Amino acid sequence: xxxxxxxxxxxxxxxxxxxxxxxxxxxxxxxxxxxxxxxxxxxxxxxxxxxxxxxxxxxxxxxxxxxxxxxxxxxxxxxxxxxxxxxxxxxxxxxxxxxxxxxxxxxxxxxxxxxxxxxxxxxxxxxxxxxxxxxxxxxxxxxxxxxxxxxxxxxxxxxxxxxxxxxxxxxxxxxxxxxxxxxxxxxxxxxxxxxxxxxxxxxxxxxxxxxxxxxxxxxxxxxxxxxxxxxxxxxxxxxxxxxxxxxxxxxxxxxxxxxxxx
Numbered sequence: 001x002x003x004x005x006x007x008x009x010x011x012x013x014x015x016x017x018x019x020x021x022x023x024x025x026x027x028x029x030x031x032x033x034x035x036x037x038x039x040x041x042x043x044x045x046x047x048x049x050x051x052x053x054x055x056x057x058x059x060x061x062x063x064x065x066x067x068x069x070x071x072x073x074x075x076x077x078x079x080x081x082x083x084x085x086x087x088x089x090x091x092x093x094x095x096x097x098x099x100x101x102x103x104x105x106x107x108x109x110x111x112x113x114x115x116x117x118x119x120x121x122x123x124x125x126x127x128x129x130x131x132x133x134x135x136x137x138x139x140x141x142x143x144x145x146x147x148x149x150x151x152x153x154x155x156x157x158x159x160x161x162x163x164x165x166x167x168x169x170x171x172x173x174x175x176x177x178x179x180x181x182x183x184x185x186x187x188x189x190x191x192x193x194x195x196x197x198x199x200x201x202x203x204x205x206x207x208x209x210x211x212x213x214x215x216x217x218x219x220x221x222x223x224x225x226x227x228x229x230x231x232x233x234x235x236x237x238x239x240x241x242x243x244x245x246x247x248x249x250x251x252x253x254x255x256x257x258x259x260x261x262x
Contacts, residue, residue, distance in 0.1 A: 075223075088164075088234045131154070177223075181217060184216055
């Protein structure tokens with residue numbers, strides 16, 4: 001449930017930001033509409049003035065030219081994929097634990113209060129490493145072999161938790177360019193339909209369909225590249241956490257071995 005609410009919060013924040021940006025665009029466009037008529041092409045607004053078209057205005061123009069249907073699907077892939085990626089990054093950031101400090105605290109607790117004191121330290125520490133330590137300490141009375149098996153088994157569970165949602169991000173990475181290529185095919189079909197209807201193969205006849213084809217392809221590839229960067233960053237954080245978990249687990253077994261000899 002925590003991950004679900006975190007995902008909703010991220011998605012809601014992104015939607016709110018988009019709504020605010022749209023409202024600001026509408027507010028800026030309103031005074032201009034009272035003075036002059038709105039041009040049919042947004043780029044005509046800056047024609048002859050020597051000003052460059054703002055980035056957000058150019059993006060909206062290309063969005064409309066690329067076709068609202070396919071471009072909307074690509075944008076949805078970007079929003080949901082980014083929401084999932086940000087949720088994973090936040091989860092992994094909060095899961096990071098200072099393993100050296102935790103090991104020192106567990107060792108000190110074992111010397112002062114035994115296993116129960118060490119379990120209390122692990123309960124009061126967040127992160128997957130502390131959870132693994134707690135599961136191992138719970139089975140200390142069953143022997144060190146059982147502790148090692150418990151640590152390995154619960155470590156796999158924590159790895160699955162950290163990798164949760166990555167399959168969906170990889171799905172959107174694959175779907176976004178596929179939607180772009182589908183838009184390319186449809187744009188080419190539209191171009192050939194226009195050629196058939198006009199009986200002419202002039203550039204003006206096929207320009208519309210070709211533009212749709214190119215814009216949707218570019219949009220899909222850009223979305224896939226953005227999500228791929230986040231995906232690889234998440235994998236790097238998971239690898240770093242897994243190394244910390246393995247090193248800390250080995251150190252915990254060594255500490256318990258010393259404690260058992262005493």
